[in-house]
Amino acid sequence: MNSPTESNLDFEVQSLDKESLHRTAEDSGWANKIKFLIAGALFGIILVKSEVISWFRIQEMFRLQSFHMYGVIGSAIVTAMICVQLIKRFDIKTLNGERIRITPKSFNKGQVYGGLLFGFGWALTGACPGPLFAQIGSGFTVIIVTLVSAIAGTWVYGWIRERLPH
Amino acid sequence: MLELLNKPWPWYVAGPLIGLMVPLLLILGNKTFGISSSLRHICAMCLPGSISFFDYNWRKEMWNLFFVAGILIGGFIASSFLGNSEPVQLNPLLIEELQRKGVNDFSGLMPGDLFNWKMLITLKGFILMVVGGFLVGFGTRYAGGCTSGHSIMGLSTLQWPSLVATCCFMAGGFIMANLVLPSILAL
DSSP: OOOTTTTTOOOTTTGSSGGGGGGGOOOSSSHHHHHHHHHHHHHHHHHTTTTTTHHHHHHHHTTTOOOOOHHHHHHHHHHHHHHHHHHHTTOOHHHHHHHOOOOOOOOOOOHHHHHHHHHHHHHHHHHHHHHHHHHHEEEEEEEHEEEEEEEHHHHHHHHHHGSSOO | OOOHHHHHHHHHHHHHHHHHHHHHHHHHHOOOOOSSSHHHHHHHHHHHHOOOOOSSSGGGGHHHHHHHHHHHHHHHHHHHHOOOOOOOOOOOHHHHHHHHHHHOOOOSSOOTTTSSSSSSSSHIIIIIIIIIIHHHHHHHHHHHHHHIIIIIIIIHHTOOOHHHHHHHHHHHHHHIIIIIIIHHHTT
């Protein structure tokens, strides 16, 4: 079992962080899940309306032919940064009254090798994982194949990860 | 108002809205923004094998699967009811380059003549959709995050490993789009 005490290289799986042992409230029940479904739907709408899910927009970005994607990602980072600072400054709590925690992560070589491989895939498919789901929802049904292939890629990584440099 | 809903949103509207997903998820339940991990949870749920990487309590991360299901629904809502009426306003240089490679469908968000079921059995389509997808899944997990987890969540919380990851995402994309993709499109 991946115990939360060993170091967690995954930036996105909080329940494997050491600190999660001390987390109090655990989400359960459908009402708790539905709010994330709605948040996801809002995000999906934004992704489509901003044309971030467009393969063409990604090609423009990597050819430096348009500012659009740089503007989207850059202003998203700045907005998020300001919000995180405000949360810290005013000690804003979650809906359950829990203290908000962000666990710092450490460097490993995977961020370089994995980052490059993901970059190749991003330019080919014109999609990072979020847009894959939005593209399928938008009616590009063939992208289901791309998603299944991405799941397969994740599985193969898990299978051979001990033999990869980290 | 309706007009705004039916037009594509400029970067200075969409970017801040995407940025607001970070505090939204934190406040809704102390969750950090990150999407590629959903692929790991799907593996852990459906086909964990005896692989230690998938041996964890994925139920604790169920929220993430609801979030991506929401993205799919949001994509459907936006394209069915709030559809952008005009084609994407692209740089003419890109259109010219793609036309030279035989791409002629610029009407939608994706080039319909590259991304369709028939293309899947051609070498070009297989590389774009299947190999590309595999690299997205393998690479994001190897890097421990994707555009949302590293570039937005990681950078906005000032984590330098996420800056390294983001630079590598971009470097990989530049290499592929400029040096390799033209030959693939010529297949």
